[in-house]
Amino acid sequence: MWTRVMRTGVGEKNVAESMQAIGETDPWTMLAILGLTVLTVVTRSFFLWSEEKMPIPAMVSAWLALRTRRGDGRGDRARNRDAKWRAHQHLAGRAFIRCGRRLAVVLYPRWRVGTIVCGMCVYLPLHLLMAW
């Protein structure tokens, strides 16, 4: 099978060798990269190409609960159900959601950078010193 020729990467070479590596471009690898580019374009615009009405995306987004806002377009029945739900709320579920909301509130708007900084402060010592 025609696959790429094995060799070391630019990171392991000195500058002169890296320059040489420019000439070592492998057509099979470039073909793979071309395919990956096509895949990026196709997957990201998959549901954007057809002009026709698409019932599936609406279902998909509803399924995935991506566009849920309380209050809009909801009938009495839904509101009744909400009331019922509130009446016998699942304690565990509610606590879980509360946790999620609190995390979200804390993590996103205020400490978006803090998430990274705090996380790395915990992770790096573990990773570097204890080889996690």
Place this chain on the structure above:
Amino acid sequence: MSIWRDVKREATNPAFTEGVRDMLPVTPGIAAWGITTGVALANSGLSLVEASAMTLFVFAGSSQLAATPLIMSGAPLWVVWLTALCVNLRFAVFSAHVRPFFMRFPLLRRTVYAYLLTDTSYVVFIKRYPTVPETDAQRAHMESYWRALGFVTWVAWMGSSFLGIALSSVIPLTWGLSFAGILALMGISCSLVTTRLRALAATLSGTAAVMAFSMPMKLNILVAVGVAVAMSVLIEKSGRSAYAGQDALDVDAGDADRSGGEKRG
């Protein structure tokens, strides 16, 4: 010159600057992830041209990282592409979601906008625009906002990736910088868990992804997506609700027997 004027006008557009402002806090995560990817590409054995081409055109960190070891080990093309497809499938879901937002634009423009649809820009976008704008002014605002998100993402990603390639012999992968990218995504993902169904979907997909971790070709991601979507659909159907989310897990007294039967069957 007129292009320059357009650029200047866009850069001073309040919607654009708002987008840049919203995107900046996530940028360290993108940059850390980009540097890691650059270092990994350069050290994997790709030549300078190949690593640069991949960074410039593929523009998808996770699929680059998944595909590169396969390319280097001489795996068949279909395996490389199938793996990348699995990793990229989430973008198709994103594109389904942004469809009503983007369909007003001409085909070429929305394809370009979709090309800039990364995890981070997508999440920041839907936080700012939970519903589709209705007036022309709102749409113009949305377009500029999206351009800003895409611009910041692209610049941060390209800059950090090439920095990673350039410094590949200095920065060891063992620093675990990629973890910063994961943290950035964790932060914004948690901010999206606002309903019971979303919490459930996140838990399910997370659990499935970890449990299926040993699968080849990063198939655990696909399994995680499949499990979460399937379970959410089942639960939503049993709630017989057109609206997922708050009322999805809740079942009317009248519906209870029916859905119970469906679940058992």
